Amino acid sequence: MKSMSESISTSLVKIPKVAIIGNPNVGKSTIFNQLTGMTQKIGNYPGVTVDKKSGFMNYQGSKYQIIDLPGTYSLYPNSEDEIIAHRVLNELNEEARPDFVMMVIDSCQLSRGLFLATQLMDLGLNLALILNMTDVAVKKNISIKTFEIFKALGIPILSTDARGAKGLDQIRELIHQQNFNKSAGFVTIEELVPKATLEEVKNKFSLSNYYQAYQSLRFGLKDKTVSAADKAWIQRKLDETNLDLDAAQLEETKIRYRKITEILEKAVVKAPKLKEDRGIDKILLHPIFGYLIFTAILLLIFQAIFAWATVPMDLIDGFFAELAGWVSSSLPNGPLSDLLTEGIIPGIGGIVIFIPQIAMLFGFLALLEDTGYMSRVVFLMDRWMRPFGLHGKSIVPLVSGVACAIPGVMAARNIGNWKEKIITIMVTPLMSCSARLPVYVILIGLVVPNETVLGVINLQAFALLSLYILGVVGVLFTALMLKNILKTEEKSFLMVELPSYRTPRWKDVIITMYNKSRTFVTEAGKVILAISIILWVLASYGPSQRMDKIRTEGALKIEKTTDQEQIAEIQNETSSLLLENSFIGIMGKSIEPVIKPLGYDWKIGIALIASFAAREVFVSTIATIYSIGSDTEDELTIRQKLNQQINPETGDKVYNTATAFSLMVFYAFAMQCMSTLAVVYRETKGWKWPLIQTVYMTALAYISAFIVYQILS
Amino acid sequence: MIITADRIPKKRAAIIQEIADSPLKINLMELGFLPGKTIILNHIAPMGGPMAFKLEESILALRKSEAALIEVQLL
Numbered sequence: 001m002k003s004m005s006e007s008i009s010t011s012l013v014k015i016p017k018v019a020i021i022g023n024p025n026v027g028k029s030t031i032f033n034q035l036t037g038m039t040q041k042i043g044n045y046p047g048v049t050v051d052k053k054s055g056f057m058n059y060q061g062s063k064y065q066i067i068d069l070p071g072t073y074s075l076y077p078n079s080e081d082e083i084i085a086h087r088v089l090n091e092l093n094e095e096a097r098p099d100f101v102m103m104v105i106d107s108c109q110l111s112r113g114l115f116l117a118t119q120l121m122d123l124g125l126n127l128a129l130i131l132n133m134t135d136v137a138v139k140k141n142i143s144i145k146t147f148e149i150f151k152a153l154g155i156p157i158l159s160t161d162a163r164g165a166k167g168l169d170q171i172r173e174l175i176h177q178q179n180f181n182k183s184a185g186f187v188t189i190e191e192l193v194p195k196a197t198l199e200e201v202k203n204k205f206s207l208s209n210y211y212q213a214y215q216s217l218r219f220g221l222k223d224k225t226v227s228a229a230d231k232a233w234i235q236r237k238l239d240e241t242n243l244d245l246d247a248a249q250l251e252e253t254k255i256r257y258r259k260i261t262e263i264l265e266k267a268v269v270k271a272p273k274l275k276e277d278r279g280i281d282k283i284l285l286h287p288i289f290g291y292l293i294f295t296a297i298l299l300l301i302f303q304a305i306f307a308w309a310t311v312p313m314d315l316i317d318g319f320f321a322e323l324a325g326w327v328s329s330s331l332p333n334g335p336l337s338d339l340l341t342e343g344i345i346p347g348i349g350g351i352v353i354f355i356p357q358i359a360m361l362f363g364f365l366a367l368l369e370d371t372g373y374m375s376r377v378v379f380l381m382d383r384w385m386r387p388f389g390l391h392g393k394s395i396v397p398l399v400s401g402v403a404c405a406i407p408g409v410m411a412a413r414n415i416g417n418w419k420e421k422i423i424t425i426m427v428t429p430l431m432s433c434s435a436r437l438p439v440y441v442i443l444i445g446l447v448v449p450n451e452t453v454l455g456v457i458n459l460q461a462f463a464l465l466s467l468y469i470l471g472v473v474g475v476l477f478t479a480l481m482l483k484n485i486l487k488t489e490e491k492s493f494l495m496v497e498l499p500s501y502r503t504p505r506w507k508d509v510i511i512t513m514y515n516k517s518r519t520f521v522t523e524a525g526k527v528i529l530a531i532s533i534i535l536w537v538l539a540s541y542g543p544s545q546r547m548d549k550i551r552t553e554g555a556l557k558i559e560k561t562t563d564q565e566q567i568a569e570i571q572n573e574t575s576s577l578l579l580e581n582s583f584i585g586i587m588g589k590s591i592e593p594v595i596k597p598l599g600y601d602w603k604i605g606i607a608l609i610a611s612f613a614a615r616e617v618f619v620s621t622i623a624t625i626y627s628i629g630s631d632t633e634d635e636l637t638i639r640q641k642l643n644q645q646i647n648p649e650t651g652d653k654v655y656n657t658a659t660a661f662s663l664m665v666f667y668a669f670a671m672q673c674m675s676t677l678a679v680v681y682r683e684t685k686g687w688k689w690p691l692i693q694t695v696y697m698t699a700l701a702y703i704s705a706f707i708v709y710q711i712l713s
Numbered sequence: 714m715i716i717t718a719d720r721i722p723k724k725r726a727a728i729i730q731e732i733a734d735s736p737l738k739i740n741l742m743e744l745g746f747l748p749g750k751t752i753i754l755n756h757i758a759p760m761g762g763p764m765a766f767k768l769e770e771s772i773l774a775l776r777k778s779e780a781a782l783i784e785v786q787l788l
Binding site: 073074076108109111112115140142246249250253254257281285287375378379380382383384392491493494495496497498499 | 736737738739740741742743744745747755756758759760761762763765769770771772773774775776779
């Protein structure tokens, strides 16, 4: 009884919420990862698409919820990412509002950090400051008198080196002791905006101070969660008072920085620098070597993935084939055994097989981000992206798109400009994602000989590379079209910090790999498994009259003969007929006239229908379609099965060169991924863009595949 | 001599005088491009690409058109 009453009382105790905020590249995520480890959850904020990262910290028997806010330079949001920080911190709802705010500052960039920190002070938040990256400050010969800063601000300050795991126990202790403080305020906003107006706003929204009131005036119109009535009220106030908010903001910025400079003059002592450590940038940002190195890094990443990921992938493939064989031989024949061996096991296998690739690609991306190299890529690529209506930052979504369009599309939210963001989102799914790879690999293996020409070029590798290049060409072509179609008044800008190079933190990289793989398995995996099962049902059942008739006729024929070979032949014929007359066979046949000019038969039609949900389903569908009716125990690999397929009308192979290339080109361009569509819907907040995307991509795929087939056949 | 920051010779230091009025003025100021601060042009991306300025302890990349908003006095 005691334990029960205890558990009830603890569940009633409110778990304190601690939000972590800071400028980009200050080691915020490292602190978050160290505090929460594997307990992280990715959720959503209403109305926007920014991921809500939170996790739990257990310390000395107490539990704390830690929320990681997106990096921002100020409370005045330029991008969606930044509006979240503003929204969470100005949260009116008592339940959702963080109890404490931990502001992380780069010890070498104190003034920029304190700019945001003092804005948080003015909001009246319970604050603590973490001066992170003290190791770099030491290297740069910067010494900081934290007591002077504490005297001026009145807020608890900790010095840490999160990468070196120094000071993390103090952070835990600080949270545990709830050693946060509200300060008296830093900038007096009433000097810039009429007090009477602020008072009105404060009362209208029951806010606790004038700075909050000022923030509401400033952003109420931009924030989608503010009701239309409130927006109208704010607009009326603005009109009445004839307030120049932009001028007020400029003035606020000047005053804030002036006061910060005064504090830092007392608190920071800079000794002459020991040495300039920016030598690496001379090479990495070099007009020629910079690009060569970037290309080399990309090639290295893809080479590594193809070389390393195939090993675990082959193991996984083999394991599931054996498992299906073992299950079918140990279970009695019947619908259950069939569902397991032909639906569920291949379905799960089709999900698991992607984990090595996804984990590795995200690992590499995390590595590039973590070392500080990704910002250099933005710097190098901006000039080349702009003519296509893209932004330097588009390079991150596009490179991610090679792993998977979903995180790529999500990464586009960092782009502040609407037009550049939309174009990036629209074209990212054209990059050849890892889900296309199995389709490519199987088809290339079928029709391109594994030979080396000119001594070095492997024909299969060359074919694969060409498909990737085709994707990039598609991206640039489409972006250019959209650039000329879309109109915007918004000014595009690039202001990005090139952080100091750091050695990567392997723990962070591993956590990223783990989280991304888990998200893929739980999110996309659900869709894939569900479709595998639905497919199996559609392929195993059909209009019962027709199906029964085929079965009875088959049984009658078998009765008439005793020859084993003949019986096997009749059985195969029957299963083939059953598939042709199943629900999916009917669907595949009904689209056959449309896809025939591309060189596809109705079985490929079935795979096309099924993989509209997700490209990788093509392989598992093909596997399901061709394994139905054949013996699972002989563990034929998919490729061998495909090679055996003969067109009953012509007697030729179904997967000839023209059809295989037509299929590859189709898969290169077609929008066959429900998960991507769902993400695009989320990111653009409506069905308009996902619909346009589906239509243009399908049209592009159909026309290109048609041309390819007609030329090659 | 007062010039705009996009015309600073490479590796030369300059003191910021004023930020020209523009919708981007506030963004530049928030990042720390304030009158009185010293900037050094460290890198330029080819073909009129972005420019990387050293401002205090950090390196910040701006497009050429944005750098043109910063009026500086060459040192």
